[in-house]
Amino acid sequence: MSQAPAIELVGIDKKFGAVHANKNINLAVAKGSIHGIIGENGAGKSTLMSILYGFYHADSGEIRVGGTPVTIRDSQAAINAGIGMVHQHFMLVENFTVLENLVLGAEGGMLLAGGVARARAELKRLAKDYGLEVDPDAVIEELPVGLQQRVEILKAMYRGAEILILDEPTGVLTPAEADHLFRILGVLRDQGKTVILITHKLREIMAITDTVSVMRRGEMVATRRTAETTVEELAELMVGRRVLLRVEKGEAKPGDVVLSVRNLTVKDGRGVTMVDNVSFDVRAGEIVGIAGVAGNGQSELLEAISGIRMPASGEILIDGEPIGKADPARLRDLGLAHIPEDRHHMGLVLRFEEYENAILGYHRDPKYGGLFLDLDAIRKDAVEKIEKYDIRPPNPRLRTANFSGGNQQKIVVAREIERDPKLLLIGQPTRGVDIGAIEFIHRRIIDMRDAGKAQLLVSVELDEIRALSDRILVMFAGQIVGEKTADAGEQTLGLMMAGIAA
């Protein structure tokens, strides 16, 4: 290509402590094209885009815009370089009008009137040129989500963006709104703008992009022309062909139904339906895996079953008894244990010492003392778990934040499994965990199954789901779109996860 790429990343590297979020990333996006970046959660997509937009600084590497190296210290510098960003979570002032949001940060003087008049004229032009119609005087919070997103795009365009980055733009959109968005992106491209689309939805990549790059574990593993690739190939690249840590396991011997979920609907804080009329059973002595791309309702499902989030409707039964409005403490008494998806925000209090986290949720147990904490008993208990689960360093007085991710996860796993629950909910058991610990944790989960426990496993790692589950339910857009056995092909599951085939 004779023309310099609109944006070029050369050798971008970024570490967060021990986590290597971006490893030597090279990427060139041609002007006037739509480039997709796909990858699983935690693959490093968002970090890369944050570097591009000045939220983070790369440890090394270079960013070139139109062939010229630029230093992007903050978002203002990114805007000056012609880079605009539409975030997954909108950055709009809810009680301002569209016009007011547009001029925010670009008021152009002490008095608003001039800037507002200019913005109004510019808004008209943008609406005409790109099909970005929106009422300039509408208040943001009264607009539907799709239009709010359009305002975000307008904001970027108003600031003269030549390169538009969209981070998971369709996560909050209905399919119709998503289609409309894609039409707008098409127009932008035809007008010579460059669009970078970050997503984990393969359907969108195929529908709209010209080229696509796949990220996995912080690395850019492949770049393809969209026309020359297939969904199957991308799914494979995304999930990775790494060596499977196959856990030895025999046949499951399912017993009685322990957990029943009936017509469960769960809404998130904004009132969006995340789990949509879901029903299934989990029996003693089996592992039921829920496969799905992150954000398709798995988190909310786990939260509802563990009593953290109240369902909007439907019923959850443990041993045939409806749990009603039981809170997490009550459910623990009923024999439910929960390895939460997010150990940093739920499973652990990072500022606590290790032994304090070893009782989190079970601290009311009389064996840990009555009114007062029985520190001797608690620490003895913690030391036993540390030995049994090989938690390093073996120091119950160490601050939890100072353990590695794998060892932090072992603290949670030890706490929940050692309670010998009858039902174990497992969310992303090995996210951010090193290979050795993964094997260990997988072994424990299989042992639990063989001991006749019912387990519900949620993971975005398809390998993990396939390695551990006896039955696999695939969740897409809040619904269970199908059930497969553990020997279902990776591609079949991948397509179901992408909502393509059921």
Add this chain to the structure above:
Amino acid sequence: MNTASLPLPGWITFGLIPLINLVLAFFFSGLVVWFIGENPFDALALMLEGALGSGEGIGFTLYFATNFIFTGLSVAVAIHAGLFNIGSEGQAYVGGLGAALVALSLDHYVPWYVTMPFAILGAALFGAGWAFIPAFLQAKRGSHIVITTIMFNFIGAALMVYLLVNVLIVPGKMAPETRTFLEGGQLPKLDWLMALFGLKLGPAPFNVSFLVALVMCVVVWALIWRTKLGYEMRTLGVSPSAAVYAGIPYARTVIIAMLISGGLAGMMALNPVLGSSGRLQVEFVGGAGFVGIAVSLMGRNHPAGIILAAILFGILYQGGDWVSFEMPNITREMIVVIQGLVILFAGALEYMTRPALARLYYSMARKA
């Protein structure tokens, strides 16, 4: 670079940073003194002499410190549960009513050591009661505790003035205050304690409340770090999402933490009401509730730190009075300015120097 999350060794967090804050506060106070034409070093020497130079000075300093220990503990307990209780001032004020009612009803019949436990209880109950409504509104309605407790300071002040002017006032007297308690309603001074160190207390109102404050320090320490309730409060305070996961009931924990916080604030009334003036007076709290916020912040919400910070503020109060007495140019208002500067640097700007220190520490650690 974001330095907020970088851990620093204890001696920096608990020693160096408070010290730097204090030095900065004194530096700017010195500038103020210098601007009005007095010698800052003379002023500092006077302040220390007034606060620590005699048994009487020390007695006053510790008397003020007693107030600040109670209110500092009050703020700290709430902070551990993730609540910012700005209402210690009002809770202490209303707590005074509880203490005074006990003293007024018992002082005819029993000696002080019988009155005292009931007075502590009365003060704590009234203080806790005054904290209950904001706590309930926070727990059940999500009304922000900072706003509601500020409002309740005003309501409490109005209520107390009304009661003192219309209900509790001695008939025929002009002053809005209760009658003076008999001996059975007054706490004895700690002259014997001062005498152990060969000091004379003189007229300073240093009294038994100080010992009660020290006991409460131990109680609060045990509550926060040794009880299951304290464990739940700390979990909620550090990570509300982990508290939900762990099944720690938000509303109950918030309300209990605020009741304890309000109770501790209420107990502060013991010191001025039963220990010093021997009667309930208008405005007897005198800002101690707000100083408690600075004391708690400066003492890192730990009872040991709170004692030290409370004594520092005791020195400022007593020494400040002395300076304004000896240096007529430095008025009482000037002293308030200086105290404000200490609160500003030790409290509000608590972490101002931390990023720089963290960067310095890490660059030196890398070289070493």
